[in-house]
Amino acid sequence: METNFQFLAEEWSDFYQRCVKAEQMVVTDPRTSLTYARMALELAVNWMFTNDEELSLPYDTSLNSLMKQREFQEQFPHKLYSEIDLIRKAGNLAIHNKPVTKTDAEKIIENLFYFSRWFAQSYTTKTLGSIPMFNWEIIPTEGLEALSKVDYKKVQDNFESDLETFKDKLEQEAEKNTALANQNELFKKQIEALQAQIEVNKKAANTADTTNHPRNEYETRKYFIDVSLREAGWDLSGSKDKEFKVQFMPSSTNTSETGYVDYVLWDDDGLPLALVEAKKTMENASKGENQAQLYADCIEKMFGRRPVMYYSNGFETYLWDDQFYKKSRIVHGFYTKKELQTLMFRRVNREDIREKAIDTTITDRTYQLRAIRSVAEHFAGNDKSNNKLIGTHRAALLVLATGTGKTRISIALSKLLLEANWAKRILFLADRKSLVSQAKNNFVKLMPEHSCVNLLKEKDNIEARIAFSTYPTMMGLIDGSKEKDKRFYGVGHFDLIIIDEAHRSIYKKYQAIFDYFDALFLGLTATPKNSIDKNTYSIFGLADKTPTDAYTFEEAVANKHLVPYNTIEVPTKFLRSGIHYDELSDEEKEEFEDEILDGEKATGQEVIPSNELNNWLFNKDTALKTLKFLVDNGIKKRGGDEIGKTIIFARNKKHAHFLKDMFLELDPEFYGNDYVKVITHGEPKAEEFIQRFCDEEKERLPQIAISVDMMDTGIDAPSCVNLMFYKPVKSYAKFWQMIGRGSRLRPNLFGEGQDKENFLIFDLYGNFEFFRENPNGIETGTQKSLTEIVFGLKLQLALYLKEDNFKNDSELQEYSERLLNELHNSIIELNKERFDVKMKIESVMDFSNREVWNHLDKKECKTILDVLAPLVRPTKEDSDLARFYDKMMYTLMLKRIETPNTEEFLATLNVPITKVAIISKKLLKKTTIPEIKHKEDLVKLPLSEDFWKKNGLNHLEKIRAGIRELVKYIDPVDQKYVTTNFEDAILEEQIITTVFGEGNPEPYGNPFVNNKHRLEEIIRENKNNLTIKRIQEGEPITEAELKSLEKMLFANKINKEELEKEIGHKLNLVDFIVSLIGLSSEKVNEAFAKFTNKYQLSAVQIEFLDTIKLFLTTNGKIDPEKLYDSPFKNYHNLGIDGVFNEEQADNIFTILKEFDTPQTGN
Secondary structure (H helix, E strand, C coil), rough: CCCCHHHCCCCHHHCCCCCCHHHHCCCCCCHHHHHHHHHHHHHHHHHHHHHHHCCCCCCCHHHHHHHHHHHCCCCHHHHHHHHHHHHHHHHHHHHHCCCCCCHHHHHHHHHHHHHHHHHHHHCCCCCCCCCCCHHHHCCCCCCCCCCHHHHHHHHHHHHHHHHHHHHHHHHHHHHHHHHHHHHHHHHHHHEEEEEHHHHHHHHHHHHHHHHCCCCCCHHHHHHHHHHHHHHCCCCCCCCEEEEEEEECCCCCCCCEEEEEEEEEECCCCCCCEEEEHHHHHHHCCCHHHHHHHHHHHHHHHCCCCCEEEECCCCCCCEECCCEEECEEEEEECCHHHHHHHHHHHHHHHHHCCCCCCCCCCCCCCHHHHHHHHHHHHHHHEEECCCCEEECCCCCCCCCCCCCCCHHHHHHHHHHHHHHHHEEEEEEEEEECCCHHHHHHHHHHCCCCCCCCCECCCCCCCCCCCCEEEEHHHHHHHHHCCECCECCCCCCCCCCEEEECCHHHHHHHHHHHHHHCCCCCCEEEECCCCHHHCCHHHHCCCCCCCCCEEEEEEEHHHHHHCCCEEEEEEEEECCCCCCCEEECCCCHHHHHHHCCCCCCCCCCCCCCCCCEEEEEEEEHHHHHHHHHHHHHHCEEEECCCCCCCCCEEECCCHHHHHHHHHHHHCCCCCCCCCCEEECCCCCCCCCCHHHHHCCCCCCCCCCCEEECCCCCCCCCCCCCEECCCCCCCCCCCHHHHHHHHHHCCCCCCCCCCCCCCCCCCEEEECHHHHHHHHCCCCCCCCCCCCHHHHHHHHHHHHHHHCCCHCCCCCHHHHHHHHHHHHHHHHHCCCCCCCCCCHHHHHHHHHHCCCCCHHHCCHHHHHHHHHHHHHCCCCCCCCCCCCHHHHHHHHHHHHHHHHHHHHHHHHHHHCHHHHHHCCCCCCCCCCCCCCCHHHHHHHHHHHHHHHHHHHCCCCCHHHHHHHHHCHHHHHCCCCCCCCCCCCCCCCCCHHHCCCEECCCCCCCCCCCCCCCCCHHHHHHHHHCCCCCHHHHHHCCCCCCCHHHHHHHHCCCCCCHHHHHHHHHHHHCCCHHHHHHHHHHHHHHHHHHHHHHHHCCCCCCHHHHHHHHHHHHHHHHCCCCCCHHCCCCHHCCCCCCCCCHCCCCHCCCCCHHHHHHHHCCCCCC
């Protein structure tokens, strides 16, 4: 029997047999052919992992896992690897009963041939001779019949058994060879020689594939789009699926008025859902827009329904649903049939979210309603040509103070979008497991009619309406699968993605998630809007400092939606000035020398800086005095004998445990392990103790929680009344998140009718002082990985050596070429199936050509560093220590080139040179390790000053390459922790106590200079008087009650006649009281409730009403004429008439008139 795979028969019979089976059935049974091709591949890959010393089996030995191993991918030229992976993917389509065709089988059998050729050339121990090119004439066109379903199933089942037998056989052979190698030195040398020959063979095989493997770029691009469509469930087997002929093309483009659409995706009823226009790879995909639009016009005329338009060049794909959006957008895959059917359903059934009622059982506060309306008005608009409802923006950002109901707003908005047919599935993302669970519980409680799934805990449920996940889990789900190689979440799976605590670092780290899904995005953050990074606004398509809506902490406190904080800044001598040896007592000096100097004699000039306290040095006296200050001055529980719920923010985990120990030492009879808990990452059952601390149903311990970072954000603890900042905070965003832990309302906390009115912040590290001087704080940028840093250093060095002043130095030019080769290889070896790589595939392919790297301009360098470098991952064997060594050495190389003067180089770079030398010294203590002993002479080189005086870079590269793999043998040295008991002191005279809102008191002057001010003071002091409360509530009072109140108010030596002379008119006591303390917010909200419920108000209308309410709660009344002046004129130059229609404005005037009605009765 003639076959293209004869060269496999003698050495790899199992592999050979399945290749032949695949070859025989290409035409007659494509599904079985693809299945056998995948089986052949799996056998060969398993053989490679067992017999090639460069490959080591991972824990997961599935084909997908093996092929995703970086060291496996590194064996092949990147184009060949992509073709090998198509064998696996097309085989999966066949096995999972997806539609496949003869074209698939033909494409894959050719790919299998070129992989087999590479395999045989690399691993043969015999002389293969010349392997001829693939011969299509050998492929049988008839003879073998297609397998029945039963027989096909048998083939699969038998293979599972055969594969296990094959693996066992390989494992036994490997164990036998290992045993022989251990016993027989000659055999061991033979194995080493064979591996060396394999490496030579692989290089030759790679060269042969690059030079002698015919490829059609056009066909490859079309097949790429084909596979992408089929991954989304499109079988493309219908006669109308590809190259569909359309009529009604403009004669100006085609005189026959016909055209051929590359792909049309059809609905079950025969109507078109979408079209795909494929452009040439070298062309920008956006050039397909006009062509797609013309095709859509034709299809609409032919079928009466306009399809969604896709246009793609194989790298970039655009989606344009011009029936709802005015412009197209980039997507990273195709919608499934169900998702496109949903788009068609929405064309008819989508409601205007700006007008649909919001569920006020979920959110009823006006600022919450306004926020939802603002998002609705941001997402929806009207086409100015026909007034039709259209989509405008696809991302919104809400800035809401902690505790003001961000989650409730997101739930109410989710319900609005679900019921208005804007969304079918929603994803809620948070950065911590506890926040995911908390959010899910709230959604289930407030919106029980919609099914929810926590992807961290529960089984995948693709039908769930709302999914909850952390960012890393979702990254894994996108790259992973529900079942073997079947992508669980496609690009169109979610319609709305909610990002809890949206900030720049989240987007930098997990941007691939936000790029991958084609959805509406809602960002939620408590970071004050002026402190949010400009890039965060730009991610949401917003101008700097202009969120979609905002509700500040100050507004929330003024409206009694949050409680304010009072601060007590508590400095101690050591925390401010550090520990000075010469200021210690004789006994303490001895302790200093023993504990800190390891018994060495002090010079007398030693100082422990304040920023090192509680980092590695913990002083008992400091802790005991500050904790006692907290216990003595903190807000107590209702009995007054015990401190209220308290969170202490510690510097590190060691510090947290130290503070807990100090509490137990402070009062061993009162504080115990259950009363004071360290709650931070890595602590057992931390989530459980957070729940206990936050439990509002019943009082539960712990009473005091000490946390490093786990309780900084997202924890709801309304009963918390004390915060202690026992660490410095530089990020303004984080600072406000931490403050938010105490700001939530808690009615009846201290007994019936005794609500939580404020909370205390004890600041030991001058954080408030820091933010007074640095209002925006210092935001830490997202840290680059060591791999990314080293990549950047290598590129910088390679390009620097290309400059004119080095062009005649052949040694440096050779080194520059070597660096560029390494960088280029790291890009072409990227796993093209990783979804983050797929989304940057155009850039990856742009820089896959080695020649491009020889002529890089600034723009291209920026693309490499910003787009490609973050995609590069370290090899499995590589260690952080090795990469750290690379970083040190490449930095020194750059500095050596920049500093040709040797003496200057040695002087200015003494510290990093010393660090390299110290590493060598540590390695020389480990010469019992064979690898280090073998390179002992190399390791010694950095210890010689003459070594560092050499010019050039070869000597530096020599030690970098030779030592980097040895640094892993250096023992990790734990950070030295010291506990001392030096006497510290709280600087009583420097304690600063600040009441919220009184930092800049208004110049009221002396309130007792006249009768009016005296009366105002008395009314404020008696604000809980029953009659005054009723006046504030807007309730009518009798003449007798009014006279009784007057008697009480004027009994304190205030002369009513003199008062009336001062104010210039008769005193109306009710008006005076109302204008002084305003009306209650409950009364005002009640007055406008009917109006608010009657009309579906816009965000601007809600804000206008809020301003009216503020006037009423502050002054008790408002002159209707004021509604045409500032600040109301800021909403529209016509004031109230520009914001409300005539009927609405008349209703508002009627409500305001009622507030002018006299409140006295008989």
